[in-house]
Amino acid sequence: MSSYQFNKEEFKQEVTSNVKNLFRRTIAEATPKQVFQAVAYAVKDVLIDEWIATHKEYEKEDAKTLYYMSMEFLMGRALGNDIINIKARDGIREALDELGFDLNVIEDQERDYALGNGGLGRLAACFLDSLATLGYPAYGCGIRYKYGMFKQEIKDGYQIEVPDDWLRDGNPFEVRRDEYAVEVKFGGYVRTECDQYGRNHFIQENYQSVRAVPYDLPIVGYGNNVVNTLMIWDAEPINTFNLESFDKGDYQTAVEQENLAKNIVEVLYPNDNHYAGKELRLKQQYFFISASVQRAVNKFKAKHDDIHKLPEKVVFQMNDTHPTVAVPELMRILLDEEGLTWEEAWDITTKTCAYTNHTIMAEALEKWPLELFSRLLPRIYQIVEEINRRFVERIRQTYPGDEEKVRSMAIIYDGQVKMAHLAIAGSFSVNGVAQLHTEILKKKVLKDFYEMDPWKFNNKTNGITQRRFLLHGNELLASWVTDKIGDEWITDLPHIKKLALYADDEKCQQEFMNIKYQNKLRLARYIKENNGIDVDPRSIFDVQVKRLHEYKRQLLNILHVMYLYNQLKDNPEMDMVPRTFIFGAKAAAGYKIAKLTIKLINSVADVINNDKSIKGKIKVVFIEDYRVSNAEWIFAAADVSEQISTASKEASGTGNMKFMLNGALTLGTMDGANVEIVEEVGKEYAFIFGMTSDEVIAYETRGGYNPMDIFNNDQDIRRVLMQLINGYYAPNNTELFRDLYNSLLNTLSTSRADTYFNLKDFRAYAEAQKKVDQAYRDEKWWAKAAIMNVACSGKFTSDRTIQQYVDEIWHLDKVTVDMDE
Numbered sequence: 163m164s165s166y167q168f169n170k171e172e173f174k175q176e177v178t179s180n181v182k183n184l185f186r187r188t189i190a191e192a193t194p195k196q197v198f199q200a201v202a203y204a205v206k207d208v209l210i211d212e213w214i215a216t217h218k219e220y221e222k223e224d225a226k227t228l229y230y231m232s233m234e235f236l237m238g239r240a241l242g243n244d245i246i247n248i249k250a251r252d253g254i255r256e257a258l259d260e261l262g263f264d265l266n267v268i269e270d271q272e273r274d275y276a277l278g279n280g281g282l283g284r285l286a287a288c289f290l291d292s293l294a295t296l297g298y299p300a301y302g303c304g305i306r307y308k309y310g311m312f313k314q315e316i317k318d319g320y321q322i323e324v325p326d327d328w329l330r331d332g333n334p335f336e337v338r339r340d341e342y343a344v345e346v347k348f349g350g351y352v353r354t355e356c357d358q359y360g361r362n363h364f365i366q367e368n369y370q371s372v373r374a375v376p377y378d379l380p381i382v383g384y385g386n387n388v389v390n391t392l393m394i395w396d397a398e399p400i401n402t403f404n405l406e407s408f409d410k411g412d413y414q415t416a417v418e419q420e421n422l423a424k425n426i427v428e429v430l431y432p433n434d435n436h437y438a439g440k441e442l443r444l445k446q447q448y449f450f451i452s453a454s455v456q457r458a459v460n461k462f463k464a465k466h467d468d469i470h471k472l473p474e475k476v477v478f479q480m481n482d483t484h485p486t487v488a489v490p491e492l493m494r495i496l497l498d499e500e501g502l503t504w505e506e507a508w509d510i511t512t513k514t515c516a517y518t519n520h521t522i523m524a525e526a527l528e529k530w531p532l533e534l535f536s537r538l539l540p541r542i543y544q545i546v547e548e549i550n551r552r553f554v555e556r557i558r559q560t561y562p563g564d565e566e567k568v569r570s571m572a573i574i575y576d577g578q579v580k581m582a583h584l585a586i587a588g589s590f591s592v593n594g595v596a597q598l599h600t601e602i603l604k605k606k607v608l609k610d611f612y613e614m615d616p617w618k619f620n621n622k623t624n625g626i627t628q629r630r631f632l633l634h635g636n637e638l639l640a641s642w643v644t645d646k647i648g649d650e651w652i653t654d655l656p657h658i659k660k661l662a663l664y665a666d667d668e669k670c671q672q673e674f675m676n677i678k679y680q681n682k683l684r685l686a687r688y689i690k691e692n693n694g695i696d697v698d699p700r701s702i703f704d705v706q707v708k709r710l711h712e713y714k715r716q717l718l719n720i721l722h723v724m725y726l727y728n729q730l731k732d733n734p735e736m737d738m739v740p741r742t743f744i745f746g747a748k749a750a751a752g753y754k755i756a757k758l759t760i761k762l763i764n765s766v767a768d769v770i771n772n773d774k775s776i777k778g779k780i781k782v783v784f785i786e787d788y789r790v791s792n793a794e795w796i797f798a799a800a801d802v803s804e805q806i807s808t809a810s811k812e813a814s815g816t817g818n819m820k821f822m823l824n825g826a827l828t829l830g831t832m833d834g835a836n837v838e839i840v841e842e843v844g845k846e847y848a849f850i851f852g853m854t855s856d857e858v859i860a861y862e863t864r865g866g867y868n869p870m871d872i873f874n875n876d877q878d879i880r881r882v883l884m885q886l887i888n889g890y891y892a893p894n895n896t897e898l899f900r901d902l903y904n905s906l907l908n909t910l911s912t913s914r915a916d917t918y919f920n921l922k923d924f925r926a927y928a929e930a931q932k933k934v935d936q937a938y939r940d941e942k943w944w945a946k947a948a949i950m951n952v953a954c955s956g957k958f959t960s961d962r963t964i965q966q967y968v969d970e971i972w973h974l975d976k977v978t979v980d981m982d983e
């Protein structure tokens with residue numbers, strides 16, 4: 163296989179000429195931002211041939227194609243990743259050097275593509291990287307939000323949400339594909355017509371529609387000439403203000419259609435693990451799903467005349483329940499447009515759709531009110547009714563007389579459409595995202611479904627791409643690893659196991675710790691520039707970065723910081739390794755307790771960072787606007803990875819894997835993929851604490867526990883909690899943190915006191931933290947443990963995850979692309 167040969171002089175010329183054409187400037191006059199644009203277009207020029215060649219090959223092979231349907235793709239930046247994957251990074255760095263620019267500065271000009279909230283969206287992005295690298299035919303299907311995840315500013319310790327106008331300067335990598343635009347219909351009513359053969363036809367009338375236009379983004383495989391496509395849909399008005407409308411006096415409809423189109427793709431909902439039931443959200447879901455399913459069916463039909471063979475060539479993976487209307491939408495197309503019988507259509511649909519569950523949190527379950535669902539999607543609603551009718555019939559046949567089963571399993575119940583139930587009924591595969599999570603689904607959350615169709619259920623433990631999170635994010639460590647064991651790990655991460663041979667070697671340990679130190683310096687500079695805080699790169703970098711959610715227990719972390727600080731105040735000579743507690747987290751805009759937790763972290767930081775008496779032994783840093791691009795540097799610099807969710811609540815976690823790959827030690831509960839991380843690296847090289855998922859579930863069944871007992875018996879905890887309401891961290895407003903205090907101690911009308919067992923796990927957590935402190939003093943041990951973490955991270959590549967999806971669910975064939983042909 164020949165791959166792209168980088169030509170430095172040509173590249174410099176192209177960049178220079180791009181600057182001229184785009185900005186009417188010479189390269190010497192260009193700003194870094196302009197150079198970024200010019201470089202991006204030059205890179206696209208290289209990609210485009212591979213992109214075309216890849217799709218020619220897919221056509222030629224008539225390859226089965228995956229459509230990964232997701233409301234979110236948290237891509238981060240493209241340039242740095244793409245030039246690594248075409249293996250031109252060193253060349254481009256040199257070329258830019260010679261033009262007088264620093265590649266790092268140029269990369270830093272690019273906006274993050276923040277079309278996602280957190281784990282689920284970033285997983286989709288890692289999957290696309292692995293699919294292209296492994297050479298599998300795949301599309302990502304999503305929405306081209308005008309505004310992605312908000313930018314977070316911290317003002318006076320509070321989170322402020324600022325719109326993310328990511329397309330303001332245009333996106334050099336995207337390609338608008340007007341020729342593939344399709345129509346998507348909303349509202350109106352369904353008229354039934356009986357034809358001469360006695361068959362019913364369903365005609366949607368008086369609807370509003372929008373024109374869905376796909377934009378393609380290249381997804382570059384690593385060194386294999388494969389370029390796949392992320393297809394994100396924009397909405398445009400159809401026939402706005404056409405004469406017909408005016409004639410009919412339908413001015414109102416025309417205006418409404420224009421507004422519908424404008425609103426639909428306006429903004430990503432910034433909720434993570436929380437369902438809000440907003441009408442516009444359902445519109446977004448149907449919009450991109452209808453467009454994607456139509457496109458997939460059209461593409462299939464262009465080559466095949468027997469629609470029954472669709473499942474041989476097409477598979478839809480639904481990323482959580484958000485894309486579940488794909489099930490009834492495919493049914494609609496097969497019934498109404500292809501004229502199939504219900505049985506035929508259902509057979510095809512349930513061989514084409516597969517569903518991934520990402521959460522057991524009850525508040526994240528999507529349940530649409532029937533009134534809303536039927537008004538917005540009248541034909542889809544009819545189809546869901548019939549799916550439900552037949553499904554309930556099947557439940558009754560399987561469990562005669564057991565109406566409880568109907569109640570718990572029906573797709574339509576309590577005046578709602580339950581999307582998870584629809585997704586399971588309409589899919590041939592239902593998977594969880596880590597072993598523990600899948601077991602909880604089978605034994606608890608989806609027990610009834612598992613018992614009826616056990617064959618559908620399977621596990622696919624999540625993974626991450628080492629190309630972005632080591633090769634790009636941590637160049638120093640990546641080169642070191644390659645020096646020691648060769649570069650196979652880049653496309654075959656389990657090879658990294660060979661590093662274990664060096665874990666006991668003192669020279670290697672020193673090299674490793676020095677690299678970690680360099681990365682800590684880099685992060686310290688970033689913190690100084692962005693937060694104005696001086697941190698000691700010799701201190702332990704103890705990091706918790708992830709969305710802010712009560713179950714993730716950032717509160718436990720900061721309560722422990724408050725406790726440590728109390729100890730230091732009592733005994734300023736206390737012997738402890740200096741520690742920098744680093745937080746990064748966005749809170750959903752309407753999530754009060756989460757936002758208050760951010761304020762608390764910042765208030766604690768203010769007090770502690772300015773207290774000279776503790777001699778800098780503790781620093782607390784809240785990194786503003788945590789996102790993919792700064793995450794890459796944060797993982798590289800971490801010593802300790804905080805993965806402290808209430809056991810059973812974190813489906814998998816993927817940050818935990820990124821830390822491990824970068825040689826941080828996990829301080830965590832036995833939750834999600836932490837369990838498997840510990841299985842790989844061994845308990846001795848991690849700090850595990852707290853209740854197990856079985857214990858948590860047992861308490862929950864009993865209705866919780868009484869945190870007051872702990873409050874009354876543990877004076878250290880009591881003192882920390884009192885500091886929430888005595889103004890210790892808020893001198894001007896003693897009531898500021900009252901709600902946090904109440905969430906821990908008072909039975910609120912909405913939930914149990916301390917729903918997430920913060921106080922119950924506090925002592926165990928504090929002890930684990932103490933062990934961290936002790937362990938870090940033994941530098942050799944720590945280096946060895948860190949190297950062992952890197953060495954044992956092989957399982958957690960998304961390449962492995964994708965291969966399992968391919969082998970057990972998708973059944974795709976690998977394609978090779980040769981650029982010589």
Ligand code: 26M
Binds near residue numbers: 283285432435816
């Ligand atoms: C729902 C309704 C309305 C608006 C937004 C949502 C919504 C958005 C994102 C609900 C859930 C969302 O994401 C859930 C998520 O990110 N789950 C995480 O998935 C990761 C990948 O599998 C896991 O590693 C995490 O454990 C899990 O929390």
